[in-house]
Amino acid sequence: MDTRQNKALVDSFFAVLNEGRLEDLGDYLAADVVDHNKVIHGEPDEPGAAFAAIATQLQALKPYRATVEELIAEGEKVVARITQSGTSSGTHPRMPVPTGRSFENEAIFVFTVADGLIRDMRCVSDRLGLFLQLGWDWPTAD
16 A cells, blocks of 8 residues: 555544444454554553544534544555544543533544555544643542
8 A cells, every 4th residue: 555545544534433333343354453542542552452432432423523633654564644532422441421521633544554454543632621621630649
């Protein structure tokens, strides 16, 4: 795949999230994809855990929306700068009782793409702003 195809794959991945088409995630994510974004989800940093984490996040933050602001690709890496928004409308490991409050923040994802699928993803976002906007308690060490 060339960088244009990799960027198109990532752009389409966000479109699938926006449409809530969880059944189509396997068309974009490798079965053993590793999602290193466990501060929000709390899922293990292990192959395949991303599918359940994405489903949890989409359910907890309906209506979730990701607007792709910028895509940069080099080799197998694609960087996406997005604006994301949603409402605390469902249960979430970080907030079992929905607050009904909305959020909007910026996030930067780094995807590794190989053989036409996303194999690895990392995200940096304004998590403090997210928690404050949603009225969630900041996580504490156990």
